[in-house]
Amino acid sequence: MDDRRRHSALPGEPGQAPSVAKDMENRIRQARPHVTRNEDLIFEVSSPGKSGVELPPLDVPTVCAEELLGKGLHRADVEGFPEVSELEVIRHFTRLSTWNYGVDTGLYPLGSCTMKYNPRINEVVASLEGLATDHPYTPESLTQGCLRILHEAARCLAEITGMDAVSLQPAAGAQGELTGILLIRACLADRGNPRKHILVPDSAHGTNPASATISGYEVRNIKSNARGCVDLAELDRALTEDVAGLMLTNPNTLGIFETQIREISSLVHARGGLVYMDGANMNALVGVARPADFGVDVLHLNLHKTFSTPHGGGGPGSGPVAVKRGLEPYLPVPTIEQSTDGSYRLDYDRPKSIGRVRAFYGNFGVVVRALAYILANGPEGLRQTTEDAVLNANYVMSRLQDVYELPYDQACMHECVFSDRRQAARGVRTMDIAKRLIDYGFHPYTTAFPLIVSGALMIEPTESASQAELDNFIEAMRSIAAEIEEDPPFVLKAPHTTRISRLDEATAARKPLLRWKPE
Ligand SMILES: *Cc1c(COP(=O)(O)O)cnc(C)c1O
Numbered sequence: 270m271d272d273r274r275r276h277s278a279l280p281g282e283p284g285q286a287p288s289v290a291k292d293m294e295n296r297i298r299q300a301r302p303h304v305t306r307n308e309d310l311i312f313e314v315s316s317p318g319k320s321g322v323e324l325p326p327l328d329v330p331t332v333c334a335e336e337l338l339g340k341g342l343h344r345a346d347v348e349g350f351p352e353v354s355e356l357e358v359i360r361h362f363t364r365l366s367t368w369n370y371g372v373d374t375g376l377y378p379l380g381s382c383t384m385k386y387n388p389r390i391n392e393v394v395a396s397l398e399g400l401a402t403d404h405p406y407t408p409e410s411l412t413q414g415c416l417r418i419l420h421e422a423a424r425c426l427a428e429i430t431g432m433d434a435v436s437l438q439p440a441a442g443a444q445g446e447l448t449g450i451l452l453i454r455a456c457l458a459d460r461g462n463p464r465k466h467i468l469v470p471d472s473a474h475g476t477n478p479a480s481a482t483i484s485g486y487e488v489r490n491i492k493s494n495a496r497g498c499v500d501l502a503e504l505d506r507a508l509t510e511d512v513a514g515l516m517l518t519n520p521n522t523l524g525i526f527e528t529q530i531r532e533i534s535s536l537v538h539a540r541g542g543l544v545y546m547d548g549a550n551m552n553a554l555v556g557v558a559r560p561a562d563f564g565v566d567v568l569h570l571n572l573h574k575t576f577s578t579p580h581g582g583g584g585p586g587s588g589p590v591a592v593k594r595g596l597e598p599y600l601p602v603p604t605i606e607q608s609t610d611g612s613y614r615l616d617y618d619r620p621k622s623i624g625r626v627r628a629f630y631g632n633f634g635v636v637v638r639a640l641a642y643i644l645a646n647g648p649e650g651l652r653q654t655t656e657d658a659v660l661n662a663n664y665v666m667s668r669l670q671d672v673y674e675l676p677y678d679q680a681c682m683h684e685c686v687f688s689d690r691r692q693a694a695r696g697v698r699t700m701d702i703a704k705r706l707i708d709y710g711f712h713p714y715t716t717a718f719p720l721i722v723s724g725a726l727m728i729e730p731t732e733s734a735s736q737a738e739l740d741n742f743i744e745a746m747r748s749i750a751a752e753i754e755e756d757p758p759f760v761l762k763a764p765h766t767t768r769i770s771r772l773d774e775a776t777a778a779r780k781p782l783l784r785w786k787p788e
Contacts, residue, residue, distance in 0.1 A: 314351065376738050383574035385574075427591060436448065449592075450481055452590070452599045459621065464510075466513060467515070472522045473719075498521065499517065514537065516546075519563075523721075524685050544564055553658065569588045577639070604619065686722055705760050708767075
């Protein structure tokens with residue numbers, strides 16, 4: 270094996286594909302031990318009496334901690350903190366930080382998540398003093414700039430979606446869904462026609478039925494047709510008079526645009542229901558198509574996906590809800606309004622509102638980043654972004670479909686979904702392929718979703734990937750397919766180049782050990 274190849278599968282060198290090697294030994298030797306391998310816990314580095322800082326002696330009267338904190342809050346028995354030098358603590362956490370894989374290190378093709386690059390200008394803007402430090406209780410007269418940002422962001426999102434009004438309050442997509450369905454419920458109750466069911470296609474994201482259920486509805490699943498889309502005949506049958514609405518993702522989770530969306534919305538409306546759109550896939554539509562134009566009554570957006578705020582690891586996110594005029598009276602309070610003199614104010618006087626769904630006005634910092642992204646791109650840029658995202662997904666799809674099965678064989682939008690059927694015949698499933706992809710320096714794609722594809726490989730490159738990067742990814746995926754032909758057990762044991770190989774994921778999720786305790 271030549272030297273170049275020996276380095277090729279090292280972690281931290283995204284996209285370097287090793288060829289199919291002859292035996293496992295060789296391949297495992299490609300990984301060199303690294304200084305960060307097997308990092309001890311900070312508690313294990315600890316030795317009694319060490320200290321990272323040396324404080325000068327107190328030259329003011331000692332105030333009893335109990336007096337300062339109040340009774341019962343001061344404990345004398347706290348022990349077990351790590352005792353380390355400044356250099357030890359710096360090295361420890363700096364090394365740990367290099368274990369991360371993020372959008373800034375390489376391609377992150379996690380389908381349905383839109384892991385696009387987060388432009389640094391967003392961070393600059395969000396950290397401006399007046400924006401980063403303004404208090405939510407600041408009187409309206411002193412915080413006109415922040416209110417204007419919220420108002421402008423809502424206006425831009427209304428324009429992008431074609432809708433009439435927007436609430437920026439929900440903290441994430443799932444909470445936007447909940448809010449949107451509560452708006453439908455409030456509206457139908459107001460019409461004196463409360464209904465019991467929400468229809469959800471079988472390809473939906475799990476949060477859809479969850480949101481409908483939490484909102485007090487019973488969920489009815491509708492089966493997708495052979496194209497992976499809503500089946501009009503099936504929808505027609507399911508649309509009984511107790512159906513409040515349809516929750517639809519467009520493009521759907523297969524990355525396929527619902528071309529019959531107008532017929533679908535007309536049918537739902539004709540039966541007295543409303544159309545909710547899960548807008549998590551708006552990266553396929555922004556600047557090209559507006560949900561309002563194809564009959565959507567209410568949708569949520571994921572600012573942390575489509576509009577570039579960093580995400581993953583739990584937040585913060587933002588899931589604004591956009592509605593047609595008829596649903597506007599029910600929006601959460603407060604709404605942000607512009608008075609005739611041009612000033613901005615918070616409007617709490619909305620008798621039909623569903624109330625608050627979150628403290629204050631939403632995740633302000635996320636909205637600032639999204640607005641920066643929208644303004645930096647402008648209308649042309651946003652459209653270009655969408656077109657590039659769709660082009661990239663189709664490029665990946667067309668260059669992998671001879672090695673991975675494409676269950677719904679048609680042009681895709683911003684993501685494509687393969688099945689592991691061919692590889693499963695050799696005992697290798699989508700999760701195994703995803704684990705092996707880590708050895709090639711890529712973050713895995715989404716596994717096992719959507720549920721209607723057996724053993725799904727869901728790939729969303731986003732517009733951020735260059736062609737060279739996509740080519741590396743494609744080569745890695747093709748190389749893994751070849752490895753599976755040659756040596757399935759090798760792939761089943763991947764990843765080989767990480768510090769820890771296969772984790773027991775079920776136990777990690779069900780019985781996580783989140784706190785270190787001395788033995
Ligand atoms: C991400 C996603 C959601 C949920 O959004 P969060 O912001 O993670 O709560 C809902 N539907 C689809 C299709 C998604 O991809």
